[in-house]
Amino acid sequence: MTETELLDEARHAMLNAYAPYSKFCVGAALLAEDGTVYTGCNIENASYGASICAERVAIAGCISDKKRHIRRIAICSTSGNETFPCGICRQVMSEFMDEDSQIILETKDGGFHVYTLAELLPYSFNSDSMNSGK
Numbered sequence: 001m002t003e004t005e006l007l008d009e010a011r012h013a014m015l016n017a018y019a020p021y022s023k024f025c026v027g028a029a030l031l032a033e034d035g036t037v038y039t040g041c042n043i044e045n046a047s048y049g050a051s052i053c054a055e056r057v058a059i060a061g062c063i064s065d066k067k068r069h070i071r072r073i074a075i076c077s078t079s080g081n082e083t084f085p086c087g088i089c090r091q092v093m094s095e096f097m098d099e100d101s102q103i104i105l106e107t108k109d110g111g112f113h114v115y116t117l118a119e120l121l122p123y124s125f126n127s128d129s130m131n132s133g134k
């Protein structure tokens, strides 16, 4: 599954976004350890704080299918430019992705830019943080 193929899946998932409040539609597609692709769209709520991002919807599908390792994730949105994942999504990604795993963002020209998780979330809090004092 290439970067472009994964972005195509994300773009397709974006069509299902439920975003009546922000009107900002996001799609995400991730590649699990076994090569399965999981997709997600943002799902908003009248109680705004109950909304969930596309990335976490995709991750929830993957984890509830008992795949615990994510190789890469692609994200696109109606902004037509790079949509960086929010802080909560970066933290959730860090639970299931390696520091050097790829986050693929669609760019304005229809291309993409690849970041590593470490670039987007340096010095992350993880399970090692809790064990380091023992």
Ligand SMILES: O=c1ccn([C@H]2C[C@H](O)[C@@H](CO)O2)c(=O)[nH]1
Pocket: 019, 022, 024, 025, 026, 041, 042, 043, 044, 051, 052, 053, 054, 055, 083, 084, 085, 086, 089
């Ligand atoms: O990376 C992002 C950034 C924002 N959103 C959603 C949350 C909300 O529904 C809308 C506006 O913030 O976009 C995502 O799904 N992923």
Ligand SMILES: [Zn+2]
Pocket: 053, 054, 055, 056, 085, 086, 087, 088, 089, 090
């Ligand atoms: Zn998010």
